[in-house]
Amino acid sequence: MNNLKAIFLNCTLKESPTKSNTDALIQKAVDEYEKLGIESTVIRVVDYNVATGISSDEGNGDQWPEIYKQVLASNILVIATPIWFGVRGSVCQKVMERLSGGYDEADPETGQFPLYGKVGACIVTGNEDGAHDVCSNTLFNLTHIGCTIAPNSDSYWVGEAGPGPSYLEIGQKSVYANKTVRYLAHNTAWMANLLSNNPIPTNLKELEADAKQASK
């Protein structure tokens, strides 16, 4: 699996150097990727000046374009986020809004959205509840902008119901999280390799033209 790259967008609300629970689970995936010969880049989004908006470049010092360039240069995109109030954090939601800006930049020949051929995954940490909802929405969004989702491509840790200790405090020995992060790394790595050798051929522009004809 030479030359495959993974990018992690860590959507913690906390700026560096504060410790991030989400980063701790990310590092486990990074370790797995390293064993598989895949190079990882971890970006802590809140350390950058990422503007609120839905275009690819909002101007005025917006640093999303430089992050997005790295997303486009990767084979695997892992959205990593904490849960707040049962929902993906605001930084993650902002990232998804910015990624949706790519809709308008489809390939001129095939109409494929910019992330076609990439593999998506999701990592989530939270104190108590909401991981399924966060992963569901996030992986689904990624398929809409072109990503493929391999089986078992999410890894999360949440504690028991109610406020309580965090991943860094009590989650690192979770067999479930340690197992799923391995599934995630192995399945996404294999799928990324497969897709890099087998580009998706679908011509969305032709299909859209056909749909318009059929809708008359």
Add this chain to the structure above:
Amino acid sequence: MNNLKAIFLNCTLKESPTKSNTDALIQKAVDEYEKLGIESTVIRVVDYNVATGISSDEGNGDQWPEIYKQVLASNILVIATPIWFGVRGSVCQKVMERLSGGYDEADPETGQFPLYGKVGACIVTGNEDGAHDVCSNTLFNLTHIGCTIAPNSDSYWVGEAGPGPSYLEIGQKSVYANKTVRYLAHNTAWMANLLSNNPIPTNLKELEADAKQASK
């Protein structure tokens, strides 16, 4: 793409022969698959005696085992459902509960869940709202039991906010639904063919053993 099979589980609440909006959108996917040489089977779940439960066979005349056998014999699994109160219908939820029964029937060598190697998709119709939530949850659940999700593998139609006419009444000329059902068919067909030639090699049992070791 010879010998590829698609199965649609139509989770409408209405028994035959009442017209099903969801079936009308399914038929468009069936037409696309036919052009691609893929054979389709459509099962209207509510016409069968499918028991409530979370095992693969609940006994007492439960007909889920005969449906599940056909799921296992297919390359593409399309869950199709109406939306009620913003959530996937109760028949769909029952189907997902029954599919989760397969968790306990992993491959003895690799530990892979029974749907590994299959491709999942989702079709939704509703009067007004909730398609994203239904597709998100359903496609995510499918990845947990082994399915791969290709890009743009959902097709749905919903009308404007509030009660209103149904898909059969005003949705059939929707360019969006007609476009996305084509994306769905082409991407899932291509992915199913790719996976049938390239079985996913991941050994979940070994990874789980490694995770247990790491969690000590």
Add this chain to the structure above:
Amino acid sequence: MNNLKAIFLNCTLKESPTKSNTDALIQKAVDEYEKLGIESTVIRVVDYNVATGISSDEGNGDQWPEIYKQVLASNILVIATPIWFGVRGSVCQKVMERLSGGYDEADPETGQFPLYGKVGACIVTGNEDGAHDVCSNTLFNLTHIGCTIAPNSDSYWVGEAGPGPSYLEIGQKSVYANKTVRYLAHNTAWMANLLSNNPIPTNLKELEADAKQASK
């Protein structure tokens, strides 16, 4: 708070006499209501022949009408359900579909839906995740058919991420669940008493007529 009644619809998938985790948490709310002088009725829906559908009476031995009659005779309606695959169970979804049948039976003078003046609440048990999503959807649905939601009107228990022991096995000593079930009981009881003395006066029919005029 004389003469106030609470009804619990236990939407476990398991028929009596199998033990129900959800029932165990329900009983704690029943105990609190008893201290407050409120009479509770607990209905285990799966023990009844409740038809799939969206009307108030589906005929053919459908027992929903007798359950619904008891809902209408109560001041507090508590929907109690397990989580399956991150979503409310299929029996719960069926109950919500049947409750939506009441939409068509609005008060002829005020247009108020049948549950206006009642107080809604939600109780959830699950192994690991999804309680926020289940409570959110369920309480929101209840407001659409007329219920008022007092603050802190949900109580749930879920364990750590991944498969694991159930509420009956390890949840009963959860301070969080024991605290929230008390909040739920006290706030819903007080609100039910307040609403029984202060019927909601809003005339939905007049407001709808005004809206139609404004939409011309």
Add this chain to the structure above:
Amino acid sequence: MNNLKAIFLNCTLKESPTKSNTDALIQKAVDEYEKLGIESTVIRVVDYNVATGISSDEGNGDQWPEIYKQVLASNILVIATPIWFGVRGSVCQKVMERLSGGYDEADPETGQFPLYGKVGACIVTGNEDGAHDVCSNTLFNLTHIGCTIAPNSDSYWVGEAGPGPSYLEIGQKSVYANKTVRYLAHNTAWMANLLSNNPIPTNLKELEADAKQASK
């Protein structure tokens, strides 16, 4: 209903003076409140410097404290937001995260969270889908920090499936949105008046102490 105040937090992503679809639907609620003698304040959150975080004051010029002060001075809190990718917008999510900071500021005697006694509501606009999910999560979150939700306290507009015109372009004549915004205004106004005359008496601190005792 003298002296009742409503505050709307408009969570559009677009800064003033760009037109906001969400603001257009807010204005309809403002008109209704005016007829009922209720004074409205509309705050466009993105025009303020609201920090990312989960405390009540993040310092460094954070303007959330001045917004929050107005929330505390109101009887009705309406969260208004667009939908992006099926989920509430990032500005809305940030607002909910900041509101959760109030958890730590419970009343020293009763333990009630700061929004006890207030009435919550939700207004949503989007092109096509996701309103139920946004309202469900948002209203549920509001109940956790003390708000009461009256029946029919959400108003939203979304168009048909897929990209399409916005509320300002085609939604303003929607009978559904015009009807529900009236239900919202009348029910929340009546409930706010009722609660201002009948403060919720529940002592959460005593109940928590009792729960701790019961959990031993």
